[in-house]
Amino acid sequence: MILILCHLHDADAVWLYQRLKRASPPDSVAIVSVDELLYARTIRHTLTIDSVDFYIQLQNGLTLTNDTLSLVINRLYYVDPVAWKQPNQVQYQYVSQELNALYLSILHSLDKTRLYNPPSASWLAGRNLSPAEWQLLGLRSGLAIPPDWPPVDTQPPPDTRVLVIDGRLLGELPDGVSPDACRQVAQQVGMPLLELHFTGSRFINATPLPMLHQYGDALIDHLLTATTHGTDLGHTERIAHPAAA
Amino acid sequence: MVLIWGIPSESPIQRLLDELDTLEQPYLAVSQRHFADTDIQLTVDSSGTLGGTLTYQQQTYPLDSITGLYLRLTDDETLPEFKQLSPDDPLRSHARQLVQHLTLWADWSGVRIVNRMAAMASNNSKPYQAQFIRQCGFRTPDTLITNEPADVIAFCRQHDDRVIYKSISGVRSIVQTWQANGDADKLALVRHCPVQFQQQVDGFDVRVHVIGELCLATRITAHATDYRYALQQTGESATLTPYELDDELASRCVDLSRALDLAFSGIDLRIAPDGTVYCFEVNPCPAYTYYESHTNQPIAARLAEYLSGHDNYYRRVWQL
Secondary structure (H helix, E strand, C coil), X not given: CEEEEECXXXXXXXXXXXXXXXXXXXXXXXXXXXXXXXXXXXXXXXXXXCCEEEEEECCCCCEEEHHHCCEEEECCCCCCCHHHCCCCHHHHHHHHHXXXXXXXXXXXXXXXXXXXXXXXXXXXXXXXXXXXXXXXXXXXXXXXXXXXXXXXXXXXXXXXXXXXXXXXXXCCCCCCCCHHHHHHHHXXXXXXXXXXXXXXXXXXXXXXXXXXXXXXXXXXXXXXXXXXXXXXXXXXXXXXXXXXX | CEEEEECCCCHHHHHHHHHHHHHCCCEEEEEHHHHHHEEEXXXXXXXXXXXXXXXXXXEEEEHHHCCEEEEECCCHHHCHHHHCCCCCCHHHHHHHHHHHHHHHHHHHCCCEEECCHHHHHHHHEHHHHHHHHHHCCCECCCEEEECCHHHHXXXXXXXXXXXXXXXXXXXXXXXEECCCCCCHHHHHHHHCCCEEEEECCCCEEEEEEEECCEEEEEEEECCCCCHHHXXXXXXXXXXXXXXXXCHHHHHHHHHHHHHCCXXXXXXXXXXXXXXXXXXXXXXXXXXXXXXHHHHCCCXXXXXXXXXXXXXXXXXXXXCC
């Protein structure tokens, strides 16, 4: 199963779900919001001498385990237990930290070769860098950046977006920008899926939460193919996504 | 020069400053409370090398004169000077930007640092950290995190009702023994928020402080479930004594600290009667003075040597 984890307002996750679902047999693609995870019927995460496992059963009956997932698109960045907000602020903060700690561990336990993107200790969606840090990393990787570094935190919207996915570039690269430098930025932060933002040919920012719809069929094809290439790790049920098998 | 940033009255910082004095190493201690008198200006050259200046109480220092950095930051919101600011006071954004620039420089300049802010976050999730611990060859106690009461009952049965529970996150919690009968009424509460249960492991506790590639270990003898609260749990204080690690175990501790990108860490071990070494967690910002004051182990001295790149540190690593 391809699993998309997202927040309720994530229109790009919904777009991705609809496009993948259209290209796939029934029940082979699922989209799960953070709220469904919050109200899951059963959550079980175990660490034993032999294994690290999880079992999540949602209220709609959908069951998630490591063995049933062929690919995970992780667009979670924070688990907010809103139901705890009203009763008590201290308990809300405690529950919030506990749930984020739990999902960090569960996401980390997923096979990294099937996960876009792995979480980091400080952010469920991956490395959480400021625009100044992205630009510094870009500069060190060979990209041109604006002259007024460090930038203010609020960046103007980019005029070009380029997606790096598994080292492949989707979208139109601005003139003079090195594709290898873009790949290197993604590689350095350990994120197989990263959107790079440019103003002119200058690199201004990056995000692991891209505007997926901009990459259309090329992205869908890549994800469906990704479920078939080099992914047989001994779990026969995960060898191939049915649409691409 | 070594830069120390935090609350200078805290004992880990005080002890470090004492030892830097003893080594006659230059340092600058920046009080986080004096954020209004502190500023960092950052620059970058065309190759991506960071530079800039630190201004503190009217003195300006080039950042490239700083070779070692010790961070022990507290949340701005807890600082009295910050709390008294009105919501729209520009000093609030100044204080935040200051920490952002400090973090950026600390993480990307290549300075010898204890510890990177991003690395310290691993302690925010015990099971996440446990996955690194396992990769470094340590046992971790069987662990169950669940919102399902039946799972808890089965786990307790599996471990003969010798189970503890504690927070999943880095929130400080007192480790408690789960009482199968007495705590039965609490069981339904796990439905509201998953709880972490762990197999109770027999043995004695060892705290290992890893400093770069060196280890200083302390044995803790206590009858309490959580030795930090031994007095309140058992009426008796814990006893702390220096402990000698064998080379293989010391090497694994250094590997674990490195795997978590921590130059300085406090690793909590329990040595079982059969010699199996369990690791509970790794503290990325250890309040080491508790162990030092009970044993006279030279933790602050080793830390000062490491941060200043002193010859003594390398002599000890290379056993010269």
